[in-house]
Amino acid sequence: MSVTATAVLRAEGVSRVYGSGAGEVRALVDVSVEVGAGELVVVVGPSGSGKSTLLHLLGGLDRPTTGTVHLGADPAADGGPGAVERELGGLGEDELHAVRRTEIGFVFQSFGLVPVLSAAENVEVPLRLARVDAAARAARVAEALEAVGLTDHAEQRPSELSGGQQQRVGVARALVARPRVLLADEPTGQLDSATAARVMALLRDLVHSRGVAAVVATHDPELVAMADRVLVVREGRLVTV
Numbered sequence: 366m367s368v369t370a371t372a373v374l375r376a377e378g379v380s381r382v383y384g385s386g387a388g389e390v391r392a393l394v395d396v397s398v399e400v401g402a403g404e405l406v407v408v409v410g411p412s413g414s415g416k417s418t419l420l421h422l423l424g425g426l427d428r429p430t431t432g433t434v435h436l437g438a439d440p441a442a443d444g445g446p447g448a449v450e451r452e453l454g455g456l457g458e459d460e461l462h463a464v465r466r467t468e469i470g471f472v473f474q475s476f477g478l479v480p481v482l483s484a485a486e487n488v489e490v491p492l493r494l495a496r497v498d499a500a501a502r503a504a505r506v507a508e509a510l511e512a513v514g515l516t517d518h519a520e521q522r523p524s525e526l527s528g529g530q531q532q533r534v535g536v537a538r539a540l541v542a543r544p545r546v547l548l549a550d551e552p553t554g555q556l557d558s559a560t561a562a563r564v565m566a567l568l569r570d571l572v573h574s575r576g577v578a579a580v581v582a583t584h585d586p587e588l589v590a591m592a593d594r595v596l597v598v599r600e601g602r603l604v605t606v
């Protein structure tokens with residue numbers, strides 16, 4: 366199968382330079398990558414090689430110095446904004462916010478949960494932002510918590526959950542708005558290796574079953590084995606493996 370035909374996310378010749386003059390850092394140099402629906406791509410590389418920079422550019426959290434990032438046309442968009450391919454750099458801030466809210470899910474190393482909200486309320490946040498009505502929100506939150514095996518923990522706050530449970534809440538929150546793209550930066554970095562493997566396996570199964578295009582940066586060699594494809598970044602460049 367040609368990935369090109371089904372690419373959900375595509376970066377073309379992307380570079381990111383931080384600073385200028387003597388302090389200039391070429392964090393990413395001419396990187397091109399495509400990710401298809403239902404594909405789990407894992408990005409590995411030494412500390413400082415550019416993994417986070419790549420994820421930020423792919424998710425529209427930062428703009429490339431040169432090059433472009435495209436979200437592929439969504440066959441299910443039915444005439445909506447996603448019905449045609451969009452270049453993230455060509456979108457205004459409001460449009461970019463909307464894309465990040467509805468089409469891209471993020472999972473963070475530090476989980477990023479709101480401490481005063483229950484697991485269910487944390488998962489509900491993206492749906493509130495997307496103005497989904499209350500009845501649909503309740504159903505979608507229940508479904509997302511069930512998908513990560515946390516139905517019985519819905520009312521607990523993050524401090525009352527284990528690290529692995531907190532990150533499963535993070536995964537549920539990232540996927541509850543049914544994004545087409547999932548980006549995760551060291552999602553298991555704070556977990557012991559057995560828990561990390563379980564969270565990663567869950568993430569992989571959800572990506573496959575829901576046809577999400579996922580890019581996950583990790584240092585953990587064990588997690589690499591779960592990837593459909595591995596990208597190696599060194600000094601800002603993609604290295605062929």
Ligand SMILES: Nc1ncnc2c1ncn2[C@@H]1O[C@H](COP(=O)(O)OP(=O)(O)OP(=O)(O)O)[C@@H](O)[C@H]1O
Pocket residue numbers: 383384390391392410411412413414415416417418419
């Ligand atoms: N905002 C910034 N300003 C200046 N330099 C930056 C900035 N963000 C990242 N860098 C530099 O860009 C390079 C790539 O950083 P990046 O965070 O993408 O690496 P990484 O592979 O994710 O590292 P790690 O595995 O340690 O998280 C590094 O040299 C880093 O110091």
